[in-house]
Structure formats: C-alpha cells, structure tokens
Amino acid sequence: MVTAVNASNPDSPGANRAAPPSAKAALDALLDLVGEDLTRVNQTIVDRMHSPIALIPQLAGHLVAAGGKRLRPLLTLGSAKLCNYAGDRHITLAACIEFLHTATLLHDDVVDESSKRRGRDTANAVWGNKPSVLVGDFLFSRSFELMVEDGSLEVMAILSRASGVISEGEIHQLLTANNIETTEQAYIEVVGAKTAALFAASTRIGAVVADRPTAEKDALEAYGRNLGIAFQIADDFLDYSAREAELGKAIGDDFRDGKLTLPVIHAIARADADERAFWARCLEEQDFSDEDAEADLAQAMALLHKHGALDETVRRAHDYAEAARRALDIFPDGPIKDILVGIVDFSVERAY
Amino acid sequence: MVTAVNASNPDSPGANRAAPPSAKAALDALLDLVGEDLTRVNQTIVDRMHSPIALIPQLAGHLVAAGGKRLRPLLTLGSAKLCNYAGDRHITLAACIEFLHTATLLHDDVVDESSKRRGRDTANAVWGNKPSVLVGDFLFSRSFELMVEDGSLEVMAILSRASGVISEGEIHQLLTANNIETTEQAYIEVVGAKTAALFAASTRIGAVVADRPTAEKDALEAYGRNLGIAFQIADDFLDYSAREAELGKAIGDDFRDGKLTLPVIHAIARADADERAFWARCLEEQDFSDEDAEADLAQAMALLHKHGALDETVRRAHDYAEAARRALDIFPDGPIKDILVGIVDFSVERAY
Numbered sequence: 007m008v009t010a011v012n013a014s015n016p017d018s019p020g021a022n023r024a025a026p027p028s029a030k031a032a033l034d035a036l037l038d039l040v041g042e043d044l045t046r047v048n049q050t051i052v053d054r055m056h057s058p059i060a061l062i063p064q065l066a067g068h069l070v071a072a073g074g075k076r077l078r079p080l081l082t083l084g085s086a087k088l089c090n091y092a093g094d095r096h097i098t099l100a101a102c103i104e105f106l107h108t109a110t111l112l113h114d115d116v117v118d119e120s121s122k123r124r125g126r127d128t129a130n131a132v133w134g135n136k137p138s139v140l141v142g143d144f145l146f147s148r149s150f151e152l153m154v155e156d157g158s159l160e161v162m163a164i165l166s167r168a169s170g171v172i173s174e175g176e177i178h179q180l181l182t183a184n185n186i187e188t189t190e191q192a193y194i195e196v197v198g199a200k201t202a203a204l205f206a207a208s209t210r211i212g213a214v215v216a217d218r219p220t221a222e223k224d225a226l227e228a229y230g231r232n233l234g235i236a237f238q239i240a241d242d243f244l245d246y247s248a249r250e251a252e253l254g255k256a257i258g259d260d261f262r263d264g265k266l267t268l269p270v271i272h273a274i275a276r277a278d279a280d281e282r283a284f285w286a287r288c289l290e291e292q293d294f295s296d297e298d299a300e301a302d303l304a305q306a307m308a309l310l311h312k313h314g315a316l317d318e319t320v321r322r323a324h325d326y327a328e329a330a331r332r333a334l335d336i337f338p339d340g341p342i343k344d345i346l347v348g349i350v351d352f353s354v355e356r357a358y
Numbered sequence: 359m360v361t362a363v364n365a366s367n368p369d370s371p372g373a374n375r376a377a378p379p380s381a382k383a384a385l386d387a388l389l390d391l392v393g394e395d396l397t398r399v400n401q402t403i404v405d406r407m408h409s410p411i412a413l414i415p416q417l418a419g420h421l422v423a424a425g426g427k428r429l430r431p432l433l434t435l436g437s438a439k440l441c442n443y444a445g446d447r448h449i450t451l452a453a454c455i456e457f458l459h460t461a462t463l464l465h466d467d468v469v470d471e472s473s474k475r476r477g478r479d480t481a482n483a484v485w486g487n488k489p490s491v492l493v494g495d496f497l498f499s500r501s502f503e504l505m506v507e508d509g510s511l512e513v514m515a516i517l518s519r520a521s522g523v524i525s526e527g528e529i530h531q532l533l534t535a536n537n538i539e540t541t542e543q544a545y546i547e548v549v550g551a552k553t554a555a556l557f558a559a560s561t562r563i564g565a566v567v568a569d570r571p572t573a574e575k576d577a578l579e580a581y582g583r584n585l586g587i588a589f590q591i592a593d594d595f596l597d598y599s600a601r602e603a604e605l606g607k608a609i610g611d612d613f614r615d616g617k618l619t620l621p622v623i624h625a626i627a628r629a630d631a632d633e634r635a636f637w638a639r640c641l642e643e644q645d646f647s648d649e650d651a652e653a654d655l656a657q658a659m660a661l662l663h664k665h666g667a668l669d670e671t672v673r674r675a676h677d678y679a680e681a682a683r684r685a686l687d688i689f690p691d692g693p694i695k696d697i698l699v700g701i702v703d704f705s706v707e708r709a710y
Contacts, residue, residue: 059529113495117488136469139491140529143465146498147522154514162506162514170499177411177492 030356032348033075039345040083043097047079050101054148065129065141069108074124077353078208079104081233084349085212085226088342095215098156103208105149106165110172110204112142117176118263160214168207175199179265184290186274186282188266194235202234209233225336229346232330237353239323242267244356246310258303264289268322270306272315281309323354382708384700385427391697392435395449399431402453406500417481417493421460426476429705430560431456433585436701437564437578440694447567450508455560457501458517462524462556464494469528470615512566520559527551531617536642538626538634540618546587554586561585577688581698584682589705591675594619596708598662610655616641620674622658624667633661675706 037044051070055063079100086096114120115128116135122128130138146169153162179196182188209230213223245260246269260267266289274285284305287293294302310316330350337343389396403422407415431452438448466472467480468487474480482490498521505514531548534540561582565575597612598621612619618641626637636657639645646654662668679702689695 057526059526113491117491136532139465139469140525144525147525150518154518166502166506173492173496173499174409174411180488
C-alpha cells in the first residue's frame with residue numbers, strides 16, 4: 007500500500023493526483039501502521055465514556071460508533087510514530103483528542119439543527135438538544151480529565167488553547183453565516199480555528215510526547231494545520247458535489263443553511279448584479295423558490311460552474327495540501343513520512 | 359458585622375436562626391474580608407473574556423455583569439484566607455471557577471429554555487441558543503486555560519473532576535424531570551453533582567493553594583459540599599416561596615417545567631391517590647388546567663402546606679447547613695471562620 011501512496015508522487019507539486027482508490031490506500035496504510043495503537047485508543051474511548059448515568063455512554067456511543075474515521079487520533083498516532091515514540095502516552099492523548107472532537111460534533115449538530123451525520127440520525131435528532139449539549143459538556147470534561155492524567159503541562163496548554171480557538175471559530179462561523187460579504191480571508195480564519203486547530207494540536211502532540219526539538223514540533227503542527235484547512239475546504243467542496251450522497255451527507259446542506267463556504271465565496275466574488283441578488287435571497291434571506299430549495303440549488307450549481315468556483319476551490323485545497331506536505335520536509339524520507347503525505351492526498355482527494 | 363453573624367449562634371443546632379438581615383451581613387462581612395481580592399478576580403474575568411470575536415465578551419459579559427453574587431469565587435478567596443494563604447494563585451483560580459460556573463449557566467439556560475435569570479433576559483433569549491452553547495464552550499476552554507497557567511496538577515484534577523461531575527448531575531437531573539417516582543436520594547445525588555461539586559472544589563482549592571494538610575483540604579471540601587447542597591435546597595424551596603419574586607426569579611418555574619425538587623418530592627411521598635394523580639398530570643404530563651398553570655400552582659402550594667413539605671425542606675437544608683458548619687470544627691475559632699459559618703446561614707436563610 008505504501009507503494010500505491012508513493013505512486014501519487016506527493017513531493018512533486020502539480021503532479022497528477024492519485025485517483026481516490028490510492029488516496030483511500032493511504033488511510034489504509036496508516037491504519038496498518040498504527041492499527042494496534044488504534045485498537046487501544048478505541049478501548050480507552052469505550053472505557054472512559056463510562057458513567058453511572060447510562061444515557062451518557064448511550065448517547066456518546068451513538069456518535070463514537072457512527073463510523074468516524076478517527077482521523078485526528080490517527081494523526082497523533084502517526085505523528086508519534088514518525089518521531090519514533092515508544093511509550094504509551096499517545097494512546098491516552100489520542101482518546102482525549104477524539105473526546106474533544108466528539109464534544110464539538112455534538113454541539114455542532116445542536117447549533118446547526120442537523121438531523122443526519124455520516125448517514126445516521128444525529129444524537130440531537132434521537133435524544134433531543136438537551137442531552138446533546140450536556141453530554142458534549144461531559145465529553146469536554148472527560149477529555150480534560152484524560153489530559154490531567156497524562157500530566158504534561160505542555161500538552162494541556164496545547165489542547166486547552168486549541169479548545170478555546172475551536173469555539174472562537176465556531177462563533178466566528180455563526181457570524182459569517184447569511185452574510186454574502188464574507189471574504190475568503192474570513193473563511194480561512196474560521197476554518198483555521200474550527201477545524202485546523204485540532205488537527206494541528208493532534209500532530210504537534212505526536213512530537214511533544216516523543217520529546218522532539220521545537221523545530222519538529224512546529225513542523226508537525228504546520229503539517230496538521232495545513233492538512234486541516236485542506237480537509238475542510240474539501241469537505242465544503244463536497245457539499246456541492248454529486249459524490250457527496252455516497253458519503254452519507256445530505257446534499258446542499260450548507261446552501262440551505264446559508265453558510266458562506268469557499269465555493270460560494272468565489273462565485274459571489276465574480277457575480278453580476280442579478281447573481282448577487284440571487285445569492286442574497288438564498289443565503290441571506292433564505293427565501294427559496296420551492297420548499298426543498300431544489301430549483302435554487304440547481305441555479306447555485308450552475309453559477310458555481312459558470313465562474314469556475316469549484317475548480318478554484320480545488321486549487322485552494324491543493325495549495326494547503328502542498329503546504330502540509332512541505333512542512334514534513336525536515337523529516338527524513340521513509341515509509342512513515344510517505345504515509346503521512348498520503349493522508350494529505352486522502353484528505354483532499356476524497357472530494358472528487 | 360462579624361458580631362451580627364456570631365449572634366446567629368451557628369454552633370448550636372436548632373438555635374433560632376438569624377433573620378435575613380444578619381445573613382446578608384455575613385455576605386457583606388465576606389466581601390469586606392476579601393474585597394480587594396474580589397476586585398482583582400473581577401478584573402481577571404473581564405481581561406480573560408476577551409476575544410477578537412466581539413460577540414464573545416458581549417454575550418459572556420451580559421451574564422457576568424448580571425449581578426451574580428460571585429459566591430463560588432468568594433468561597434475560594436475566603437477559604438484561602440482561612441488557610442492564611444499569602445500568594446496570588448487564588449485570584450486566577452477564583453476567576454477560573456467563575457468561568458466554569460458561567461459556562462454551566464449558559465448551557466443550563468439553553469437546556470431549560472429559560473428566558474430570565476436574576477431578573478434579566480437570559481443570553482439565549484437575547485442572542486439565541488447557538489451563540490449561548492458556543493460561548494459556554496469558549497468559557498469552559500478559557501477556564502481550562504487559566505488552570506493550565508496556574509500549573510498545578512492537583513488543582514486541575516479537582517476542577518476537571520468537578521466539571522465532569524457537574525455535567526453528569528445535569529444529565530441525571532434531565533432524567534429525573536417529569537418523573538414523580540424520583541426519590542429524595544436521587545434528588546440529593548443530582549444536587550450534590552450539579553451544584554455542590556463546584557462549591558466543594560471552590561473551597562478545597564483554598565486549602566490546596568495554601569499547601570495545607572489533607573485533613574484541612576478535606577474539611578474545606580466537606581464545608582463546600584454541604585454548603586452547596588444546603589444552598590441548592592434553599593434555591594429549590596424559593597421556587598415555591600412568595601419571597602422569590604423579590605429575587606428576580608419567575609415563580610413556579612420548576613413546577614411548570616416538571617422538575618422534581620425536594621418540596622414536591624416530600625409532598626408526593628405523602629400524597630393520596632387523588633393527589634398523586636394531580637402531581638402526575640402536572641409534573642409528568644405537564645397538562646395544566648389553564649395556560650399559565652396558575653390554578654394548578656395554587657393547588658400545588660396547598661398540597662405542599664397540607665403535608666408540611668416546605669417545613670420538611672427547610673429542615674433538610676438546615677441539616678446540610680449544620681454539616682457544613684461542623685466541617686470547619688478542625689479550624690481554630692476566629693473572625694474568618696465566623697464569616698464562613700455566616701455564609702452558611704446566608705445560603706439557607708435567604709430563602710425564608
């Protein structure tokens with residue numbers, strides 16, 4: 007599988023991208039590399055979701071078991087492996103990161119009033135908003151308890167800061183929603199905070215537990231941050247992609263919610279007066295011409311294509327992907343580095 | 359003022375309670391004792407609510423400025439004073455505790471769909487649920503960052519555990535709502551978790567920063583825990599008290615929400631079949647005979663009086679208050695101890 011990843015020639019910017027099967031192979035290669043560690047992380051997650059209040063493991067387990075890729079814990083495990091870490095701390099900390107991520111997902115789904123995630127009913131759809139808010143709080147606390155057990159102030163500083171930045175990013179996103187003046191810069195700030203901050207923390211911690219020099223911690227952090235931005239841009243691209251139905255997501259959710267993601271930001275930047283009025287009606291006023299917004303979504307897709315907004319979005323994703331790859335330059339070449347490079351391809355290429 | 363507190367003779371169980379003015383005097387005495395520290399705590403709170411996302415300090419400030427008593431930070435400051443602590447750590451940690459408390463209030467108001475707190479519109483009523491959930495998360499994170507800056511693993515273990523227990527208590531409370539089978543034991547478990555855990559952490563930390571022996575840490579924790587339970591019982595009593603309108607709370611909220619608090623638990627334990635059917639209709643089915651539930655609330659009040667449920671509730675509050683006072687026995691007598699004893703009186707006597 008590593009061969010397949012190498013075949014995508016990730017060190018050569020602008021080279022032909024591997025097709026999705028080879029991107030998937032990169033994730034499989036990472037799973038092969040850290041599979042035993044991941045089993046231990048999953049066991050820690052199950053053990054530490056426990057509470058005498060049975061609803062807590064039920065509700066949290068619904069989401070945890072819902073087929074997430076465990077991408078963030080995998081990044082911690084892979085980064086630790088790249089740094090030749092031989093201890094156990096990365097297991098606890100990877101579980102801790104997944105708890106933090108799961109907490110944000112629970113609150114996200116409440117805030118977005120989502121009914122589906124990864125093709126399944128959301129926890130708020132099954133149990134209501136109240137337990138989702140409170141179980142999210144429980145998972146935040148449990149995540150924090152796991153960090154305290156680990157006992158490293160350096161790790162706690164990284165994760166407490168990431169946690170604050172994530173919520174700032176989520177709030178910033180609320181403020182950009184339904185505002186067609188939102189710039190690409192504001193979008194990147196939101197994505198850098200709500201998504202990439204936890205990726206960056208996940209990868210930096212791999213170097214921290216291995217007690218590597220600051221330059222390597224910074225390099226892995228830069229890898230994670232750029233990877234996270236590329237990942238989120240690809241995710242936002244997917245919301246306007248015919249392929250997303252395969253991934254168990256509802257199509258056009260961001261459009262109907264009036265979210266200002268990169269594809270529409272690019273299309274709005276090139277819009278004439280009529281088109282601008284269309285975007286304002288749909289995204290700001292959420293006044294759709296039919297109940298399911300189907301006709302308007304079709305018109306939005308036509309405008310995205312007309313202005314090359316989707317291609318432009320893909321280019322941006324590749325810019326950040328390239329920055330993620332370059333960040334790993336200070337590490338010697340080898341199969342583990344190849345796998346982490348492959349994860350960059352996976353993160354952007356799942357989209358198209 | 360200390361004299362007035364002493365006049366309530368707190369060491370003598372069953373003695374005549376001080377009237378509300380002297381209980382208020384206890385709070386004033388504590389404010390006199392730690393006033394300068396509290397000013398620094400308030401400054402830290404304002405400084406650390408800051409974010410480039412302006413909505414965060416606006417929304418958090420709305421609640422922080424809403425006239426809370428700062429009881430938990432005051433308990434940390436008073437406990438540290440009792441332990442002759444001379445450093446600065448209690449300032450940061452008291453602010454950290456207030457952030458944690460404020461975060462839970464924001465989420466509570468979302469979960470309870472409350473529109474008023476301390477006589478003002480709630481943040482969720484002004485800005486909606488979404489920012490309230492996310493600013494709550496921000497304050498959780500900021501609280502955690504402050505702890506990390508303090509750098510004590512012992513403190514972090516106390517507060518991370520308290521934070522987890524609080525959310526477990528909130529979820530447990532959701533499960534007891536609308537269930538007239540709820541026992542006094544379940545109620546005390548809920549209150550011990552959702553309210554008393556943070557009181558206990560607030561007071562224990564006073565001894566921890568002063569590096570006092572375990573027996574004193576445990577004693578201050580027991581003081582805070584019992585005080586917290588007494589405080590919450592008094593709060594739940596207030597929801598059926600004619601005096602609560604003075605305190606800026608809506609009357610009968612718990613009744614209309616179907617919350618199983620101690621007054622109704624006692625009345626239900628003594629109910630005949632007809633009365634039980636009444637409680638089931640109101641608290642479980644929330645099927646009220648008029649829009650504002652006024653007639654049913656009047657009937658509920660009549661049943662509480664008939665069965666002496668309010669007197670019984672007051673007795674329970676006094677039992678926990680007495681346990682809180684006794685917990686301080688290991689500390690030498692003196693004016694600071696008198697003030698902390700007076701706070702017990704304040705916490706229960708504000709109710710009647």
